[in-house]
Amino acid sequence: MELSTIKDAFDRVTKKQKLSCSKTQEAIDQIRQEIESVLDTLQSANNTDHELDYKTVLNELKASFLLIAPLSQMEGTQKELNVALTKYGKLLEKHFNPDISKAYRNIDIDRHTLNQIIANHFYHQGLFEIGDHFMSVVGEPESAAIMKFPFVEMYQILEAMQNQNLEPALNWASTNGDKLAQSGSDIVLKLHSMQFVKVLQNGSREEALHYARMHLSPFATSHMTDIQKLMGCLLWTGKLDRSPYHALLSPSNWDKLAEELKRQFCNLLGQSYNSPLSVTVAAGVQVLPPLLKFMNVMAGKKNEWQSMNQLPVPVELDREFQFHSIFVCPVSKEQATEDNPPMLMSCGHVLCKQSILKMSKNSTKVFKCPYCPFDIDAAQCKQLYF
Amino acid sequence: MEMDSLPNGNNTAGTPISATATATANPAPPQSSNLPQLTESLKLEHQFLRVPFEHYKKTLRANHRAVEKEMSAVISGVTEAAAADLSPDDAVNHLNSLVCRLQGLKRKLEEGSRAEHLQAQKCRVRLDHLESADAENMSEWNNTRMKRILVDYMLRMSYYDTAVKLAKSSNLQDLVDIDVFQEAKKVIDALQNKDVAPALAWCADNKSRLKKSKSKMEFQLRLQEFIELVRAENNLRAITYARKYLAPWGATHMKELQRVIATLAFKRDTECSTYKVLFEAKQWDYLVDQFKQEFCKLYGMTLEPLLNIYLQAGLSALKTPYCYEDDCTKEDPLSQEAFRTLAMPLPYSKQHHSKLVCYITKELMDTENPPQVLPNGYVYSTKALEEMAKKNNGRIICPRTGLVCSYTELVKAYIS
Ligand SMILES: [Zn+2]
Ligand SMILES: [Zn+2]
Numbered sequence: 001m002e003l004s005t006i007k008d009a010f011d012r013v014t015k016k017q018k019l020s021c022s023k024t025q026e027a028i029d030q031i032r033q034e035i036e037s038v039l040d041t042l043q044s045a046n047n048t049d050h051e052l053d054y055k056t057v058l059n060e061l062k063a064s065f066l067l068i069a070p071l072s073q074m075e076g077t078q079k080e081l082n083v084a085l086t087k088y089g090k091l092l093e094k095h096f097n098p099d100i101s102k103a104y105r106n107i108d109i110d111r112h113t114l115n116q117i118i119a120n121h122f123y124h125q126g127l128f129e130i131g132d133h134f135m136s137v138v139g140e141p142e143s144a145a146i147m148k149f150p151f152v153e154m155y156q157i158l159e160a161m162q163n164q165n166l167e168p169a170l171n172w173a174s175t176n177g178d179k180l181a182q183s184g185s186d187i188v189l190k191l192h193s194m195q196f197v198k199v200l201q202n203g204s205r206e207e208a209l210h211y212a213r214m215h216l217s218p219f220a221t222s223h224m225t226d227i228q229k230l231m232g233c234l235l236w237t238g239k240l241d242r243s244p245y246h247a248l249l250s251p252s253n254w255d256k257l258a259e260e261l262k263r264q265f266c267n268l269l270g271q272s273y274n275s276p277l278s279v280t281v282a283a284g285v286q287v288l289p290p291l292l293k294f295m296n297v298m299a300g301k302k303n304e305w306q307s308m309n310q311l312p313v314p315v316e317l318d319r320e321f322q323f324h325s326i327f328v329c330p331v332s333k334e335q336a337t338e339d340n341p342p343m344l345m346s347c348g349h350v351l352c353k354q355s356i357l358k359m360s361k362n363s364t365k366v367f368k369c370p371y372c373p374f375d376i377d378a379a380q381c382k383q384l385y386f
Numbered sequence: 387m388e389m390d391s392l393p394n395g396n397n398t399a400g401t402p403i404s405a406t407a408t409a410t411a412n413p414a415p416p417q418s419s420n421l422p423q424l425t426e427s428l429k430l431e432h433q434f435l436r437v438p439f440e441h442y443k444k445t446l447r448a449n450h451r452a453v454e455k456e457m458s459a460v461i462s463g464v465t466e467a468a469a470a471d472l473s474p475d476d477a478v479n480h481l482n483s484l485v486c487r488l489q490g491l492k493r494k495l496e497e498g499s500r501a502e503h504l505q506a507q508k509c510r511v512r513l514d515h516l517e518s519a520d521a522e523n524m525s526e527w528n529n530t531r532m533k534r535i536l537v538d539y540m541l542r543m544s545y546y547d548t549a550v551k552l553a554k555s556s557n558l559q560d561l562v563d564i565d566v567f568q569e570a571k572k573v574i575d576a577l578q579n580k581d582v583a584p585a586l587a588w589c590a591d592n593k594s595r596l597k598k599s600k601s602k603m604e605f606q607l608r609l610q611e612f613i614e615l616v617r618a619e620n621n622l623r624a625i626t627y628a629r630k631y632l633a634p635w636g637a638t639h640m641k642e643l644q645r646v647i648a649t650l651a652f653k654r655d656t657e658c659s660t661y662k663v664l665f666e667a668k669q670w671d672y673l674v675d676q677f678k679q680e681f682c683k684l685y686g687m688t689l690e691p692l693l694n695i696y697l698q699a700g701l702s703a704l705k706t707p708y709c710y711e712d713d714c715t716k717e718d719p720l721s722q723e724a725f726r727t728l729a730m731p732l733p734y735s736k737q738h739h740s741k742l743v744c745y746i747t748k749e750l751m752d753t754e755n756p757p758q759v760l761p762n763g764y765v766y767s768t769k770a771l772e773e774m775a776k777k778n779n780g781r782i783i784c785p786r787t788g789l790v791c792s793y794t795e796l797v798k799a800y801i802s
Pocket of ligand 1: 345347348349369370371372373374
């Protein structure tokens with residue numbers, strides 16, 4: 001994107017604004033000086049009792065204003081400013097999409113549902129105060145408590161971890177040890193390892209050894225190398241930073257551990273790790289550009305868009321938004337469906353059922369796989385479930 | 387995504403064919419660089435730059451107009467003095483008062499230019515913010531975008547206090563348009579109290595631009611005021627009012643005008659449905675909506691909240707027929723009832739390339755981690771199956787059907 005061009009155009013606007021402003025000031029000053037000099041003349045005439053024709057003086061002043069023409073003086077710079085403003089506005093229109101609602105389907109969004117989603121997002125992000133405020137403003141303060149309850153403990157633990165305090169995390173882990181083990185998580189070991197390093201860093205070898213015996217030994221067989229490494233640290237008490245194990249002290253370990261904890265905590269809660277609202281909006285940011293391009297092309301068919309059952313353009317979504325297997329038949333380019341499922345051919349290539357039926361003339365003859373020289377018998381193809 | 391097309395063992399000749407076939411069909415964008423994608427997403431930020439710019443322009447225009455007016459007044463003050471027969475003392479006093487006015491004007495100009503400077507600053511901060519988006523490290527920036535979108539939603543829904551709270555707590559004041567919406571709030575609050583004065587003042591302020599967009603906001607406000615006079619049975623005043631404020635719209639909006647004037651004959655308790663609706667309280671809600679639309683248009687905002695636009699697009703992108711099944715993963719927003727409800731009337735996603743996600747590990751199945759088929763046709767990633775075989779002495783148990791088989795019975799599938 002040509003952001004620098006746009007910035008330059010804006011700098012021009014402010015430059016012209018300053019110019020216009022100082023020109024205006026000049027004009028004001030000039031007029032004032034003219035008036036003040038007339039005032040001086042009048043006053044000195046008064047003092048010297050000298051006869052003076054006031055009318056002539058005032059008419060001269062009037063004439064000098066005509067000469068100075070302060071308004072047209074201002075006009076020139078004002079015009080330049082207007083040109084710069086118009087140019088910048090046009091640049092914005094050219095480089096950005098002036099109306100991103102072109103691909104919007106005009107349907108009523110249920111406000112209650114949306115507000116629940118928003119409140120849940122705030123709690124999910126740990127923005128409890130905002131969430132509570134929002135819920136009371138939209139008039140649903142009752143459901144706030146239920147919604148935020150699960151996240152409160154999580155953020156207490158995470159906050160403590162930010163201060164390198166693992167106590168709440170360890171408590172949570174020991175209460176939920178069984179469930180964590182069941183889901184195959186080794187977060188308990190990771191927490192104890194971190195605590196062990198912390199104890200060790202504070203200098204006392206005995207204490208560290210004691211901690212290891214208490215909390216690390218249960219993992220001795222399942223995570224032998226990890227444990228060996230940790231015990232190796234005991235030899236470097238007080239100078240761990242110069243040891244082969246210095247990576248254990250990296251502050252990024254804390255961030256990683258916090259992320260892992262959040263992941264496991266959400267998992268046990270049955271919540272997603274990322275805020276579903278953030279995920280959806282991020283996906284929207286990815287599909288809007290191709291969608292808007294398409295809408296520009298088929299501007300006349302806006303009604304068709306309102307009733308389409310599938311997006312009119314294929315979207316390329318990042319891995320993080322891929323939650324389901326999508327099979328696109330390489331022959332027909334169609335997405336597999338229940339009625340047209342993916343089929344495994346004897347050569348190992350996969351096509352959709354209808355493509356196979358077509359090529360085999362309704363299973364009446366053997367055909368050649370389009371991707372290898374194998375002869376395929378439709379009857380031998382097997383439906384796949386991804 | 388393309389997978390290895392090498393078939394099971396005995397035939398190597400197939401590879402080149404499929405490789406060229408897929409390569410020419412649709413070259414996938416390189417995964418390594420997100421730059422084009424970032425550029426495309428920044429192009430969606432028109433409103434982000436447009437709103438402070440329109441605000442800035444508005445201030446510039448207003449300040450300029452004020453200065454022009456005052457200057458003209460001073461100049462004609464001299465002209466008038468020259469024409470009148472003033473005593474010497476009066477002439478001096480008069481000129482002194484003009485000097486005072488000019489001093490006042492200069493102060494005003496300085497104040498105005500400070501306000502202009504602040505708004506220009508805001509425009510620049512936004513440009514800088516767009517520039518700060520770094521394709522390699524977007525999480526913070528995306529987080530801020532989410533908050534910006536939420537503030538926009540709350541401002542449009544009139545949840546001002548929460549919007550302000552969120553903006554303050556996240557230090558986003560320069561990235562959201564609270565100040566602009568404050569202006570709208572005054573008008574909306576008044577309309578909700580059945581007071582059209584601030585709305586009319588707003589129309590007068592933006593007269594030329596509203597005229598350009600053929601807005602009939604002012605007409606509608608006038609009609610409502612007329613209806614209120616009829617409701618109060620203030621018929622004479624109603625007629626005077628209509629002559630003064632409604633008649634000028636006759637040329638362009640005769641039909642509506644006649645319909646409303648006709649209420650004079652029916653009064654507020656009419657049962658005739660054509661006229662009854664005009665007396666209903668929801669006409670005021672309608673005016674509020676109408677005002678919001680005009681307001682958004684004037685500032686170059688989308689008529690819908692940004693949240694609704696992004697949400698709708700995102701829901702469509704994520705919506706697959708599998709989302710409404712029980713085993714939709716909880717990481718998928720569409721596994722949640724609220725999201726499913728919102729997605730219901732929206733189209734399904736469409737993709738050009740096969741993308742297979744392992745049911746067990748949720749990882750992508752590609753050349754590195756190819757899909758393998760169980761005898762019952764169920765497919766899982768090699769990684770997941772290897773792991774399972776290692777734990778179970780080479781036995782594989784299908785997690786969806788319970789089928790038990792041996793690792794040696796698996797066949798690879800080649801997806802092109
Ligand atoms: Zn084949
Ligand atoms: Zn889903």
